[in-house]
Amino acid sequence: MRGSDLVIHMLLGYKVEVVFGVPGDTNVPLYHSLREKQTDLRHVMARDERSAGYMADAYARLTNRPGVVEVPSGAGAMYVLPCVAEANESSVPMIVITSDTPLSGEDRGVITELDCAELFRPVTKASWLIKSAKRIPDTMRRAFRIATSGRPGAVHMAIPEDILNEVVELSEVSLHPEPHHGIFPAYPSGPSxxxxxxxxxxxxxxxxxxxxxxxxxxxxxxxxxxxxxxxxxxxxxxxxxxxxxxxxxxxxxxxxxxxxxxxxxxxxxxxxxxxxxxxxxxxxxxxxxxxxxxxxxxxxxxxxxxxxxxxxxxxxxxxxxxxxxxxxxxxxxxxxxxxxxxxxxxxxxxxxxxWRAEFWSKATAEMSDASLPLRPQRVVKAFNQRLSGPFHIFSDPGTPTPHMTRLLRTDDAATKFIIPRAYGGLGYAIPATVGAWMANPHIRPVGLFGDGSFGMVCGELETLVRLNVPALLIHFNNGCYGWIKALQRLHGHNSTFSVDFLQLNAAAIAEAFGLRAWRVVDEESLERAFDEAFAFAGPSFIDIAVESIADVVPPVVSWLRRAGRDPFSLLPQSDIRLATLPQSHIG
Known part of the structure; x- marks a missing residue:
C-alpha cells in the first residue's frame, strides 16, 4: 500500500465515517486514495480550513467519536489552528492530519514549508511529523489512543507528500485498530x-x-x-x-x-x-x-x-x-x-x-416586548415557541450568547445547545451545522450568530446548499461587533472605535447562495419568518435586525455591576442603556 492508502485503511479500521477537509497541493495523494478505494468513508469539502475544523468539532461533540479533519500544508495548516485549539481546550477528541511538503525538500525553501509538528504542539495533546510510511499505522493508533483517553483532546499528524506516496509491503506493518479508542471515554474510570x-x-x-x-x-x-x-x-x-x-x-x-x-x-x-x-x-x-x-x-x-x-x-x-x-x-x-x-x-x-418561578414570571413579560429594533429577548421567545422535537443548536460567542443562554428553554432529551467557550472564536455556528448533520441527519441543526461571525464564514452557505443540509440559520444583525462595542463603552466612557460596519441585507446574500431566506424588521415579519422557516425542509436563513447588546446591557454579571445594578436581583434588567449611564458607573 501507499502511505495514503494506509491512512484511509486505518481510519476505516476505527470506523470513521466522515472526514472534513480542503483540497490543496500536498494532499493530492490522500484524495487519490479516497477516490480510488470507493469506500464508505465520506469526505466533506469545506470552503475554508477553519470551517472544516469546526465541522469536525461539532461532529465529535455530538457523537463522542473523534472528529477527523485533513488540510494541506502552509496556510491550510495555519487556518485550521484556531479550531484545533478550541477542540483541545474544550476536551473534544479530534484527529488532525496535515499533508506536508516533501521530506526531500526539507530546509530547501519549498513553497509552504512549515514545521507543522511544532506549530500544533502547544494546542494539542500530541503532535508528530511522520518520516516513514511504515510508521503511519502505529502513529494512527497512538493518535486515537491519546485523543480518547483521559481528558479527550486534539492530536495532530503531519504526513509529508512523499511519505503519502511511499509504497510499503504489508508484511512490514500491522494494520490492526484498537476498538476501545474509536470513542470517548476509551476507559471510563473513577475514584475509589x-x-x-x-x-x-x-x-x-x-x-x-x-x-x-x-x-x-x-x-x-x-x-x-x-x-x-x-x-x-x-x-x-x-x-x-x-x-x-x-x-x-x-x-x-x-x-x-x-x-x-x-x-x-x-x-x-x-x-x-x-x-x-x-x-x-x-x-x-x-x-x-x-x-x-x-x-x-x-x-x-x-x-x-x-x-x-x-x-x-x-x-x-x-x-x-x-x-x-x-x-x-x-x-x-x-x-x-x-x-x-x-x-x-x-x-x-x-x-x-x-425564586425560579418569580424570575420567569417577569422574564416572560420582558420577552414579549415588541419595541423596535427587535430585542434579542423577543427573538428567543419566537424560537422557544417552535422548539418541538429535538434540535442541535449552535451559537457563536458574542451577540446571541447572553440572551440565548439565559432564556432558551429546551426539554427534549436529544436536544443539544453548544457554544465554543474555550477561546470564543467567531465563525463557529454555520460550519458546525454541517458537522452536526453528518453526525445525525435525523435531527435538524440550528446556527445562531451575529453579523461579525457571518462576515467571516458566509462562504460556507454554499457548502450547506451543495450538501443539502437543512440547517436553520438565525442571524442577529446589528451592524457592529456588538460585544466589543459594549466593552468599549463600559471601559471608555461611552466612546467606541472601529467596531461598526454596514448593516447588510444578509438575507439577499443567503438567497444568492441558494438558501431560502427571510428579512425580519418587526414582530409581524418575525413570526411569519419563523413559521415558514421551521416548516421549510431545506437550508433556511432568517436575517433579523436586532437591538445591539452595545446599546442595552445584556445579562452579564460583571457588566451589570459596572452599571451599578444588583445582578442577583430577580427583576428583569433589560432597560439599562449604555449610552445614558452616569460616568461614575463606567470604566
Whole structure:
C-alpha cells in the first residue's frame, strides 16, 4: 500500500465515517486514495480550513467519536489552528492530519514549508511529523489512543507528500485498530468506593447541597445518569454554559445557569447559599466563577470537584474532597452505592423553585416586548415557541450568547445547545451545522450568530446548499461587533472605535447562495419568518435586525455591576442603556 492508502485503511479500521477537509497541493495523494478505494468513508469539502475544523468539532461533540479533519500544508495548516485549539481546550477528541511538503525538500525553501509538528504542539495533546510510511499505522493508533483517553483532546499528524506516496509491503506493518479508542471515554474510570462513600456522607450532612453540571457532563454524555442520581436524592442542579441541555430545563430540580454570562439570578443565589457545592466536570474557570469571585468564600461551604483531568482538580478551588474520574462513571457508581434512602431537605429545593418561578414570571413579560429594533429577548421567545422535537443548536460567542443562554428553554432529551467557550472564536455556528448533520441527519441543526461571525464564514452557505443540509440559520444583525462595542463603552466612557460596519441585507446574500431566506424588521415579519422557516425542509436563513447588546446591557454579571445594578436581583434588567449611564458607573 501507499502511505495514503494506509491512512484511509486505518481510519476505516476505527470506523470513521466522515472526514472534513480542503483540497490543496500536498494532499493530492490522500484524495487519490479516497477516490480510488470507493469506500464508505465520506469526505466533506469545506470552503475554508477553519470551517472544516469546526465541522469536525461539532461532529465529535455530538457523537463522542473523534472528529477527523485533513488540510494541506502552509496556510491550510495555519487556518485550521484556531479550531484545533478550541477542540483541545474544550476536551473534544479530534484527529488532525496535515499533508506536508516533501521530506526531500526539507530546509530547501519549498513553497509552504512549515514545521507543522511544532506549530500544533502547544494546542494539542500530541503532535508528530511522520518520516516513514511504515510508521503511519502505529502513529494512527497512538493518535486515537491519546485523543480518547483521559481528558479527550486534539492530536495532530503531519504526513509529508512523499511519505503519502511511499509504497510499503504489508508484511512490514500491522494494520490492526484498537476498538476501545474509536470513542470517548476509551476507559471510563473513577475514584475509589471509599472516596465515593465520603461524598455520600457529605451530602447526607448538608442542608443546602447543590450539583453543578459543567461541560464535562455533556462531554461524557452523562446528563441522564446525573439527573437520575439527583432525582433519587431530591438534589437541585445548576449548570455552566457548557453544561446546558445536560438536564431538561423544565425539570423541578434544574435550577438554571450560573456564572457571569447569560446567568440566572436564582441559580447564582443558589450557589451563594449552598453549604455543599459539587462540581461535575467543571474546571471553575473565569466565567463560571465570575473572575474567581463567585461564590463568595465561606467557611461554612464545602466544595467537591469531580473531573476526569487531575490537573484541573483544585486548581481554582479549595476542595473538601477531590475525585478524579469520568462524570458518567462516577454518577453510575454513586447510584450503585446509594443503597439507603437519602433526601435533600425539601425546603431548600422549594425555596429555589420559588425564586425560579418569580424570575420567569417577569422574564416572560420582558420577552414579549415588541419595541423596535427587535430585542434579542423577543427573538428567543419566537424560537422557544417552535422548539418541538429535538434540535442541535449552535451559537457563536458574542451577540446571541447572553440572551440565548439565559432564556432558551429546551426539554427534549436529544436536544443539544453548544457554544465554543474555550477561546470564543467567531465563525463557529454555520460550519458546525454541517458537522452536526453528518453526525445525525435525523435531527435538524440550528446556527445562531451575529453579523461579525457571518462576515467571516458566509462562504460556507454554499457548502450547506451543495450538501443539502437543512440547517436553520438565525442571524442577529446589528451592524457592529456588538460585544466589543459594549466593552468599549463600559471601559471608555461611552466612546467606541472601529467596531461598526454596514448593516447588510444578509438575507439577499443567503438567497444568492441558494438558501431560502427571510428579512425580519418587526414582530409581524418575525413570526411569519419563523413559521415558514421551521416548516421549510431545506437550508433556511432568517436575517433579523436586532437591538445591539452595545446599546442595552445584556445579562452579564460583571457588566451589570459596572452599571451599578444588583445582578442577583430577580427583576428583569433589560432597560439599562449604555449610552445614558452616569460616568461614575463606567470604566
Amino acid at each position: 468506593d471509599g472516596d465515593l462513600l465520603t461524598l455520600l456522607e457529605l451530602i447526607g450532612a448538608a442542608q443546602r447541597p447543590l450539583f453543578v453540571a459543567g461541560g464535562g457532563t455533556n462531554r461524557s454524555g452523562a446528563g441522564a445518569q446525573l439527573l437520575q442520581l439527583a432525582e433519587r436524592m431530591g438534589m437541585p442542579i445548576v449548570n455552566s454554559i457548557t453544561g446546558q441541555t445536560a438536564v431538561p430545563d423544565s425539570h423541578p430540580l434544574a435550577i438554571g445557569v450560573i456564572g457571569d454570562n447569560g446567568f440566572h439570578p436564582h441559580a447564582n443565589r443558589a450557589m451563594e447559599e449552598a453549604d455543599l457545592v459539587i462540581y461535575w466536570g467543571c474546571r471553575v474557570g473565569s466565567v463560571v466563577s465570575i473572575g474567581w469571585t463567585f461564590p463568595t468564600p465561606s467557611a461554612e461551604r464545602k466544595i467537591v470537584q469531580i473531573d476526569i483531568d487531575p490537573t484541573a482538580i483544585g486548581n481554582n478551588t479549595e476542595n473538601t474532597l477531590s475525585l478524579c474520574g469520568d462524570v458518567g462513571f462516577v454518577a453510575d457508581r454513586l447510584s450503585e452505592l446509594l443503597t439507603e434512602p437519602m433526601k435533600v431537605p425539601s425546603e431548600w429545593v422549594e425555596r429555589l423553585n420559588l
